[in-house]
Amino acid sequence: MDKTRILLVEDDVSLGAMLGMELKRRGHAVEIAKSGADAVAKLGAGEYDAVITDLTLGDLDGLEVLKFAKTRHPRIEVLVMTGHGSIDTAVAAMRAGAFDYLTKPVEPAELNLVLDKALEHSRLVHEVERLREEVKDKYSFDGIVFSGPPMRKVLDLVQKVASTEATVLILGESGTGKELIARALHEKSARRNGAFVAINCGALPEGLLESELFGHVRGAFTGADRNKRGLFEEASGGTLFLDEISETTPGLQVKLLRALQEGEIRRVGDNHPFKVSGRLLAATNKDLAKLVAEGKFREDLYYRLKVFPIELPALRERPEDILPLAEHFLRKAKKKLGGTAAKFSPEAAAALRRYRWPGNVRELEHVIERVLIMASGASVAAADLPPEMQAPAAGAGKSGFKDTLDDAEKRHILQALEDCGGNQVEAAKRLGVARNTLWRKLKAYGIPAVKK
Numbered sequence: 001m002d003k004t005r006i007l008l009v010e011d012d013v014s015l016g017a018m019l020g021m022e023l024k025r026r027g028h029a030v031e032i033a034k035s036g037a038d039a040v041a042k043l044g045a046g047e048y049d050a051v052i053t054d055l056t057l058g059d060l061d062g063l064e065v066l067k068f069a070k071t072r073h074p075r076i077e078v079l080v081m082t083g084h085g086s087i088d089t090a091v092a093a094m095r096a097g098a099f100d101y102l103t104k105p106v107e108p109a110e111l112n113l114v115l116d117k118a119l120e121h122s123r124l125v126h127e128v129e130r131l132r133e134e135v136k137d138k139y140s141f142d143g144i145v146f147s148g149p150p151m152r153k154v155l156d157l158v159q160k161v162a163s164t165e166a167t168v169l170i171l172g173e174s175g176t177g178k179e180l181i182a183r184a185l186h187e188k189s190a191r192r193n194g195a196f197v198a199i200n201c202g203a204l205p206e207g208l209l210e211s212e213l214f215g216h217v218r219g220a221f222t223g224a225d226r227n228k229r230g231l232f233e234e235a236s237g238g239t240l241f242l243d244e245i246s247e248t249t250p251g252l253q254v255k256l257l258r259a260l261q262e263g264e265i266r267r268v269g270d271n272h273p274f275k276v277s278g279r280l281l282a283a284t285n286k287d288l289a290k291l292v293a294e295g296k297f298r299e300d301l302y303y304r305l306k307v308f309p310i311e312l313p314a315l316r317e318r319p320e321d322i323l324p325l326a327e328h329f330l331r332k333a334k335k336k337l338g339g340t341a342a343k344f345s346p347e348a349a350a351a352l353r354r355y356r357w358p359g360n361v362r363e364l365e366h367v368i369e370r371v372l373i374m375a376s377g378a379s380v381a382a383a384d385l386p387p388e389m390q391a392p393a394a395g396a397g398k399s400g401f402k403d404t405l406d407d408a409e410k411r412h413i414l415q416a417l418e419d420c421g422g423n424q425v426e427a428a429k430r431l432g433v434a435r436n437t438l439w440r441k442l443k444a445y446g447i448p449a450v451k452k
C-alpha cells in the first residue's frame with residue numbers, strides 16, 4: 001500500500017522534528033511546515049491525506065491552515081494541537097471540520113491513536129464514495145438496468161424460471177427489452193453453455209421460415225441442393241428464441257406445436273421425425289389472446305406457449321427506471337462516441353421522466369446517443385433534447401395522459417380557488433387536501449397566490 005502522506009505544521013522546531021520522527025517510524029510519509037505560510041504553500045502544491053497542525057503558529061492562525069486545507073482538499077483529515085486552556089479554539093477547530101484535537105504536550109502514542117482513527121475515517125469515506133459509484137450500476141442484472149419494483153419483479157421471475165425447462169412467453173411493447181430478457185433466461189439456465197439462437201418470425205416468408213427452423217433435405221425444393229440443419233437442431237442443448245411469434249402462419253403453428261409437445265421435428269422434405277432438445281422461448285408485442293379470439297393464432301399453441309408468461313412493463317409504467325437507464329446509455333454512448341456531457345441537468349432529467357416513451361427503452365437509447373452528439377456542455381441541457389420532450393407547456397394536454405390529468409387537476413384547483421374567493425384554507429378544505437399539499441401544487445402549476 002502507498003504510504004499515507006502527512007503534513008505536520010509546527011513552528012516549534014524541536015517538537016516538529018520529534019513528532020515527525022515518530023510519524024515516519026510508523027511508516028508514514030511526512031513533510032514538516034515550520035510556519036502557517038509554509039503550510040499553505042505546501043498544501044497548495046502537494047497532495048496529502050492528513051494534516052496535523054498546531055493552532056498557535058507565529059504568522060498565521062492554525063484555524064486558517066485548517067480552513068485552507070479543507071477547501072483545497074475537501075477529503076483531507078485535519079488534526080489540531082492546542083495548548084492547555086485553549087479549549088475554545090479546539091471547539092472552533094472541530095466546527096471548522098477538524099477530525100479531532102490533541103492537547104499539548106502531545107503524547108506520541110495518543111497522536112498515533114487519533115491519527116489512525118482519522119485515517120480509518122477517511123478510508124471509510126472513500127469506500128462509501130466508491131460504493132456510491134457502484135450503486136449507479138447496482139440496479140443491473142447482467143446488463144439489465146432498473147431501479148423500481150416493476151422490473152425487480154420481472155427479474156425475480158426470470159431468476160426462478162431460468163433453471164426450469166419451461167417454455168416462456170415474453171410479452172411487452174416494442175423496445176421494452178424482450179430479447180434482453182430472453183438472453184438473460186438463457187444465461188441463467190443450465191443451458192448457458194449451449195447456443196442461444198434467435199429468429200424473428202416476422203422477417204421471413206412462411207416457406208423460408210420453415211426450412212430455416214426445421215432444416216431441409218436435399219431436393220426438398222428447388223435450390224435445396226444439400227441437406228441443411230435447422231435452428232431447432234442448432235439450438236439443441238441450448239435455447240431457441242422465436243421472436244414475433246404472432247407473425248407465424250397457421251401451418252407453421254401446427255408444426256411448432258408438435259415440436260413443443262413431442263420434442264420432435266421433421267426436416268422439410270423428410271418423413272423421419274427426430275428428437276430435438278432445445279428450450280423454447282417466444283416473444284411478441286401483440287395481444288395473442290386477441291389474435292386467438294380473432295382466429296389468427298392457434299389456441300392450442302397459445303396455451304402451450306403461455307405456460308409461463310413474463311410481461312415486460314412499458315417504460316412509462318416504470319418511470320423510476322428512466323434516469324438510471326438514461327445514465328447507463330449516456331455512459332455507454334460516451335465510451336463509443338466520445339462527447340462532453342457526463343450527466344443530465346435537473347431540467348433535462350425532469351423532461352426525460354415526463355416523456356411517454358412510446359418506443360420504450362430502445363427509443364431512450366437512441367435519444368441519448370443523439371443527445372450526446374448535440375450536447376456541448378458538461379451536462380445535457382433540456383435544450384439538447386428532441387423538441388417533443390421539451391417544455392410541457394408547449395404541448396400540454398396533447399402529449400399524454402399524465403399531462404391531461406395534470407391539466408384537469410390544475411383546472412379543478414383553479415375552480416376551487418375561485419369558488420372560495422381565493423381563500424387557500426377554504427379551497428384546500430373543499431378539495432379535501434392538506435393546506436401544504438395545495439400550496440405545493442399551486443407552486444408546481446405556477447398558480448400565483450392571489451389572495452389569502
Ligand SMILES: Nc1ncnc2c1ncn2[C@@H]1O[C@H](COP(=O)(O)OP(=O)(O)OP(=O)(O)O)[C@@H](O)[C@H]1O
Pocket residue numbers: 143144145146172173174175176177178179180181285325361362365
Ligand atoms: N433494462 C434494460 N437495461 C439495459 N438495456 C436495455 C434494457 N431494456 C432494453 N434495453 C436495450 O434496449 C434495446 C431494446 O431492447 P430489446 O431489443 O430487448 O427490446 P424488444 O422488446 O425485443 O424490442 P422489439 O419488440 O422492438 O423487438 C436493446 O438495445 C436493449 O439492450
Ligand SMILES: [Mg+2]
Pocket residue numbers: 178179243
Ligand atoms: Mg426484439
